[in-house]
Amino acid sequence: MVDRDPSSLRGREWRWLAPRARCLLGALFMIGALLASIAGAADAAGLAPGAPGAQSYFDLARKDCVGTARNKSSKVWFTVAGGVLSDVYWPTVDATNVHTLQYVVTDGHKFTDLQTRDMSYTVKPSTTGMACTVLATSTTHHYRIITSYLADPARDAVLMHTRFLAPAGDQLYVRLDPLAGGTGGGGSQNAGG
Structure with missing residues (x-):
């Protein structure tokens, strides 16, 4: 066998x-x-269209309620502002995964109310300081929404218990504005890259 120079x-x-x-x-x-x-x-x-997506920003500093579980096994924190669930942080306190969660009420014909726009509210904090209850009302359309927010101590979840008191025919819907990955603007969830 003859060796040849591979460079040749x-x-x-x-x-x-x-x-x-x-x-x-x-x-x-x-x-x-x-x-x-x-x-x-x-x-x-x-x-x-829509590029680069929503810009990152700091949420309102005015919070009606801040909550978390009493133990260390649940890694979820939440806030209520403007009468709605305004932020859910998981798995760390700097990672927002829910921007807002609010209710929409409609009779299907004459009106559609958005909780932050069309309802007044009051907030009652719990005695523990770890939960709160929001009473949202519409005097125009005669309904009430009572929602209690609590961080689940056994899981990374925010529990909501809601009662809807309204005239017959009114319907309640949930509107979620997610913020996947807690990155704000510039993330792939909002066409920013």
């Missing part, structure tokens, strides 16, 4: 490489040209 492409063993190398280089050139044209078209079209 003159030997017979290396001749098969030349046509394949040309094909490979040609394919790489075509892929590069295609990617460049796609990038140019994207730049010419401008930003995608």
Whole structure:
């Protein structure tokens, strides 16, 4: 067996490489040209609708209630502001995963009320300081929503007990505004990357 210098492409063993190398280089050139044209078209079209998503921000400092479980096994914290569940933090106190959770009430024909916009509220903190109850009312449409918020000591969860007192035909819905991963603007959950 004869050892040849691999840096020399003159030997017979290396001749098969030349046509394949040309094909490979040609394919790489075509892929590069295609990617460049796609990038140019994207730049010419401008930003995608809604890009880069909602910007990161600090929530209201005014909180009606702040809660967590009494023990250390539950890694969830929550706040209530404006009469609604305003933040849920998990697995650490700096990772918001729920921006707001609020109720929508409608009769299906004449009105649709959003809790933060169309209802007045009062908050009653628990004696433990770890939970609270919110009474949301509409004097215009004569309904009441009573919701108690409590962090579950056995699981990473916020428990809600809700009573809806309303005229016949009114319906209650839940509106969740998530903030997956607790990153605010610029995350993949809001088209920011």
